[in-house]
Amino acid sequence: MLNPKFANAMLQYLVILLDDTSLAYCHVSNPLKERNLIPIDILKKAILFGMKENLMIQYVLPEYELPKEYYDVMETIDNVKILGAAVAKRSSPASTDVAVYNEVPDTITAKNAVLRLTIADFIAKQYDIAALLPQVTRLNICLTDIETFKDEQTDDYRKALATLNAVILNQYKAGKQPQVNILTDRLQLDKMHNCEAGIGNITLAPNGRFYLCPAFYYDEKTGVSNRLNHHKPSSECSVGDLETGLQIPNPQLLKLDHAPLCRICDAYHCNRCIWLNHRLTWDNNTPSHQQCIMAHLERNAARDLQQQLKEAGFAFESDIKQIDYLDPFDVREQF
Amino acid sequence: MAKNITFIVTKDCQLACKYCYLVGKNEKERMPWEVAKAAIDYVLGHENDPDFAYESVIWDFIGGEPFLEIDLIDKICDYIKLQLFERNHHWFNSYRFSFSTNGINYDSEKVQEFIKKNHDHLSIGITIDGTERKHDLNRVYKNSEKGSYKDVVRNIPLWQKQFPGDGTKVTISSADIPYIYESVLHLYDLGIHQVNINCVFENVWKEGDDQLFEDQLMQLADAIIDKDLYKDYACSFFSENMGKPLNCKLQNQNWCGAGKMLAVDAAGNFYPCTRFAQYSLRDKEAWIIGNIHDGIDKNKLRPFLTLDRCTQSTTECTNCEVAEGCAWCQGENYDAAKTHTVFERATAICKMHKARVRANNYYWNKLYRKLELEGKREEFEANKKDVKPEIC
Numbered sequence: 001m002l003n004p005k006f007a008n009a010m011l012q013y014l015v016i017l018l019d020d021t022s023l024a025y026c027h028v029s030n031p032l033k034e035r036n037l038i039p040i041d042i043l044k045k046a047i048l049f050g051m052k053e054n055l056m057i058q059y060v061l062p063e064y065e066l067p068k069e070y071y072d073v074m075e076t077i078d079n080v081k082i083l084g085a086a087v088a089k090r091s092s093p094a095s096t097d098v099a100v101y102n103e104v105p106d107t108i109t110a111k112n113a114v115l116r117l118t119i120a121d122f123i124a125k126q127y128d129i130a131a132l133l134p135q136v137t138r139l140n141i142c143l144t145d146i147e148t149f150k151d152e153q154t155d156d157y158r159k160a161l162a163t164l165n166a167v168i169l170n171q172y173k174a175g176k177q178p179q180v181n182i183l184t185d186r187l188q189l190d191k192m193h194n195c196e197a198g199i200g201n202i203t204l205a206p207n208g209r210f211y212l213c214p215a216f217y218y219d220e221k222t223g224v225s226n227r228l229n230h231h232k233p234s235s236e237c238s239v240g241d242l243e244t245g246l247q248i249p250n251p252q253l254l255k256l257d258h259a260p261l262c263r264i265c266d267a268y269h270c271n272r273c274i275w276l277n278h279r280l281t282w283d284n285n286t287p288s289h290q291q292c293i294m295a296h297l298e299r300n301a302a303r304d305l306q307q308q309l310k311e312a313g314f315a316f317e318s319d320i321k322q323i324d325y326l327d328p329f330d331v332r333e334q335f
Numbered sequence: 336m337a338k339n340i341t342f343i344v345t346k347d348c349q350l351a352c353k354y355c356y357l358v359g360k361n362e363k364e365r366m367p368w369e370v371a372k373a374a375i376d377y378v379l380g381h382e383n384d385p386d387f388a389y390e391s392v393i394w395d396f397i398g399g400e401p402f403l404e405i406d407l408i409d410k411i412c413d414y415i416k417l418q419l420f421e422r423n424h425h426w427f428n429s430y431r432f433s434f435s436t437n438g439i440n441y442d443s444e445k446v447q448e449f450i451k452k453n454h455d456h457l458s459i460g461i462t463i464d465g466t467e468r469k470h471d472l473n474r475v476y477k478n479s480e481k482g483s484y485k486d487v488v489r490n491i492p493l494w495q496k497q498f499p500g501d502g503t504k505v506t507i508s509s510a511d512i513p514y515i516y517e518s519v520l521h522l523y524d525l526g527i528h529q530v531n532i533n534c535v536f537e538n539v540w541k542e543g544d545d546q547l548f549e550d551q552l553m554q555l556a557d558a559i560i561d562k563d564l565y566k567d568y569a570c571s572f573f574s575e576n577m578g579k580p581l582n583c584k585l586q587n588q589n590w591c592g593a594g595k596m597l598a599v600d601a602a603g604n605f606y607p608c609t610r611f612a613q614y615s616l617r618d619k620e621a622w623i624i625g626n627i628h629d630g631i632d633k634n635k636l637r638p639f640l641t642l643d644r645c646t647q648s649t650t651e652c653t654n655c656e657v658a659e660g661c662a663w664c665q666g667e668n669y670d671a672a673k674t675h676t677v678f679e680r681a682t683a684i685c686k687m688h689k690a691r692v693r694a695n696n697y698y699w700n701k702l703y704r705k706l707e708l709e710g711k712r713e714e715f716e717a718n719k720k721d722v723k724p725e726i727c
Contacts, residue, residue, distance in 0.1 A: 249673040258678065260641040282622065283638035283676050285646075290634075329637060 013201035014055040016046050017214055019062035020206055025082045025100050025114050027142040028215040031222055038206035045242045046204045047077050104128045111137040118145045126160040130167040138179040147280055149290040161301035169308050185269035186302035190318055194272035198254040209238035210246055215275035259285040264335040265328045270295035289327055296326040338389035340378055341397055341598035344407055346614050348399040349439055351477035354508040354535055359614030360399055366601040371411045373627040374599040379418050391429040397609060402436050405445045412453055433458040441490040461494050462504050463487050465518020472510055495526050502529030509539050515551040520558055523568045531571045536667040538683035545690040552694030560702050577660030578692035583645040583653055593665035594639020603627035607639045610666020619670050638677050647678045661688040
């Protein structure tokens with residue numbers, strides 16, 4: 001999923017939610033429980049849109065089996081499928097497909113996997129997760145409750161990251177190079193490579209409308225904006241549709257150069273989740289304290305890993321510098 | 336630097352000024368004493384918090400009309416003074432109480448008692464918009480079209496006697512433009528030496544307003560210079576620090592103090608500035624950053640404290656040849672924005688700013704030529720006090 005070549009680039013991916021119950025594949029959970037399959041004519045139009053705009057299609061599947069004709073349509077274009085663990089188990093996922101796990105499995109069959117966990121579970125099951133690393137090419141760890149992170153959890157999170165680092169180091173020494181998004185991505189990056197919702201990718205929902213990412217669709221459907229004092233009965237979150245095209249208001253505010261904190265930051269692997277920004281700080285371009293702290297703990301763990309790998313003889317183009325802060329907000333005046 | 340704490344003591348006012356941005360004024364939302372006390376306790380209890388680590392404090396009281404709640408204000412100020420002393424707080428004797436009033440009940444016994452009691456720590460600005468016809472064009476009593484000029488102007492001598500040198504604040508919207516010249520001179524005649532005057536930030540401007548505005552300012556410039564009024568009087572429309580291009584690296588600071596200020600309303604909710612309270616907003620929801628019970632959610636302040644000029648500006652604004660002095664209101668930016676953000680600058684004021692720059696250039700060119708011809712330029716430059724734009 002990571003392709004540094006496209007960091008901060010133009011629109012590259014079209015994420016198609018095939019059903020309202022399509023599985024959650026990042027840290028944002030899907031609150032929708034009722035099936036609502038995308039009409040097949042909308043799916044066809046979406047594929048056509050993707051072809052005309054030269055976008056890579058990523059299908060997000062629900063847990064249930066789709067009608068056969070859907071697969072026929074889906075395969076009319078090169079694609080990546082994001083599958084639930086159960087679906088991945090009963091089918092033979094292509095090497096590019098991504099399997100999503102909502103709990104720590106005993107084994108992982110897919111080469112590319114997403115592991116969605118609470119922070120507490122990640123800390124509690126750090127050794128079980130570490131044991132999975134030799135089985136995967138790439139593991140994306142998505143913590144589903146970033147907004148609840150407390151500064152008191154800093155040491156525990158740091159320690160859990162170190163546990164994974166130890167296994168990654170051994171894998172490297174054994175000639176393998178497993179990718180773990182929150183640890184190894186930073187080793188490869190020399191500039192921001194974030195979620196890029198609305199910039200590098202856009203989401204199409206079953207209603208035929210575009211959203212910056214699935215989370216904004218969920219917000220619109222549930223009508224709860226989850227804000228401290230904002231309980232609107234409904235909120236329009238779409239940014240266009242297949243008929244009229246993309247119409248993103250204030251698109252500049254999604255970009256790095258319009259994010260005062262992020263543009264001075266070198267936690268290059270950070271999700272920089274605009275939905276979480278929107279939810280916690282109310283501005284898409286401003287990250288929360290929680291997101292910054294966690295990203296910097298990961299960034300610093302990546303630095304530790306880099307130091308250990310260098311001692312083991314691995315070379316890197318650039319060093320991750322030592323810094324004395326965890327939240328760039330605290331040192332913003334220095335930049 | 337001073338921390339600004341604003342009490343929205345009431346959302347009621349005797350007036351219903353036509354240009355008022357407070358769209359949600361009402362008689363019901365009056366601050367209970369318990370809320371005020373809890374807000375003070377919260378603020379003074381966070382002396383060591385970086386957000387409150389200012390040398391001094393300005394306790395600001397606004398409404399509506401703040402002096403409608405003079406009993407509450409008196410109680411609040413007494414409590415603040417007592418608490419500053421009891422807590423040995425570093426703001427003890429480093430505070431001011433600030434008011435912006437319509438001046439109608441300025442001479443009431445209770446207000447005068449309050450002034451007597453707190454005089455040395457008070458800043459009071461009475462808003463008078465100029466001549467009677469200009470003032471009464473907008474500043475009318477609620478539920479009637481009756482102008483308030485006569486009820487305000489009678490209090491000006493008392494106010495100027497008690498607070499000599501304090502300025503008044505004049506607001507200009509589209510309908511006021513023809514009266515700017517006469518109004519500023521009228522305020523000078525009333526003995527007010529400092530006239531702080533601003534165009535509203537809302538999108539109210541009509542075709543041709545900028546030319547009318549420029550003409551008025553040039554007439555005013557002529558009068559101020561020809562009658563030598565510049566020696567003793569000031570008008571914030573004319574400033575030497577205006578109308579030049581700005582650099583995005585060296586001159587990138589935000590215009591206002593939203594987020595560094597703290598406002599509290601009758602419900603005990605905290606805001607980054609009063610313009611983010613619901614009664615100030617036409618189209619957006621209030622930007623509540625916390626309350627007296629739970630404290631401040633600092634995540635909600637992060638956008639404000641990372642704001643800079645260029646990030647929120649359009650390319651046209653960042654490339655503008657006369658950007659210096661062009662103001663904005665963060666609350667209006669938020670209210671007018673296409674999305675839920677404080678990073679989209681409203682530009683309704685653009686053509687008015689450009690007109691002001693032209694008139695301002697005229698003013699300084701004319702004034703300096705006159706001074707040179709009289710051989711007084713050096714003396715003027717040595718003694719001049721530049722009028723800085725009022726930053727809220």
